[in-house]
Amino acid sequence: MNPQTCLQPLLIQHPLTLKCPGQNHHAAGNALNAASQFIKILRGHRYDSGCQFTAKVCTGSNPFAHVQNRNLFGNTSARGLPMSRRRWKGLRPTSLRHALELCKDYARENHSKGVERIADEMGLADHWALYKWLQSGRMPANLIRPYEQACRCDYVTRWIAASAGRLTIDMPTGRHCLAQDMHALQELLNTAAGKLLAFYAKNSEADETLAAIQAAMEGLAWHQGNVNQSQHPQLELEGQP
Numbered sequence: 709m710n711p712q713t714c715l716q717p718l719l720i721q722h723p724l725t726l727k728c729p730g731q732n733h734h735a736a737g738n739a740l741n742a743a744s745q746f747i748k749i750l751r752g753h754r755y756d757s758g759c760q761f762t763a764k765v766c767t768g769s770n771p772f773a774h775v776q777n778r779n780l781f782g783n784t785s786a787r788g789l790p791m792s793r794r795r796w797k798g799l800r801p802t803s804l805r806h807a808l809e810l811c812k813d814y815a816r817e818n819h820s821k822g823v824e825r826i827a828d829e830m831g832l833a834d835h836w837a838l839y840k841w842l843q844s845g846r847m848p849a850n851l852i853r854p855y856e857q858a859c860r861c862d863y864v865t866r867w868i869a870a871s872a873g874r875l876t877i878d879m880p881t882g883r884h885c886l887a888q889d890m891h892a893l894q895e896l897l898n899t900a901a902g903k904l905l906a907f908y909a910k911n912s913e914a915d916e917t918l919a920a921i922q923a924a925m926e927g928l929a930w931h932q933g934n935v936n937q938s939q940h941p942q943l944e945l946e947g948q949p
Contacts, residue, residue: 798896800866800919805845807867808855812842815859829858870922877926880933882941893927900924 796814801807815821823842827835830851838855841847847855847864856862869876903920906912 795895796861797892798899798923799863800870800923801863802867802915802919803845804864804867805842807863808842808845808847810863811856811859811861814861814863819860821859826855826858830854875922875926875929877930877933880930880937882934882937882939885931885934893931896920896924896927 794813794817796818799810801810812823812826815826821829823838824835827838830838831854832838852864856864866876900920900923903912903917907914907917
């Protein structure tokens, strides 16, 4: 029998097999036949008496599905998206390698400096030496300050002082503090308290907790010195990172 074009209900009796009902069956009766087990689909197809169509010949309704990604329907991915800027003022390194990494990241995010430019400003003939020091977490002591000056921050010096049990603060100048300065101090204190609660609940590492406490103590120490210096204010020569 020659196939003819038709538009009539298809009944799915099995997830792998589709059967065409006869021409004498009525679509209304089929729709009411065990609705929990049968699904009625209206689709244009080629009809042949007594034929069966397997799942292999049923094509998807979207011919462009093979070139679409999941992000089209809301499944977002963080790959390739810009990262939020870090709060550098409250960051404290937990190791020498971490301090070196923080300096490198600070120079890149705030001054658009790559490793090659940093190495050039340090006076290194080969920037691959700097890559090696960053990877190993070791750097010659006489190059620490040139490295920090090129990165315009001092996380390595801060880590060295903290590892010796010392607090490091910027020289207080007795300047008048604004509301944002108080908010920054409050954030440091809240972060330290939160890290302490998390640590005692066994949800935070000791290094992270100590770094948060260190930052809070240094913030309070700076304000202590600034209040003492308020009677004789001085000019600010450098800003904080």
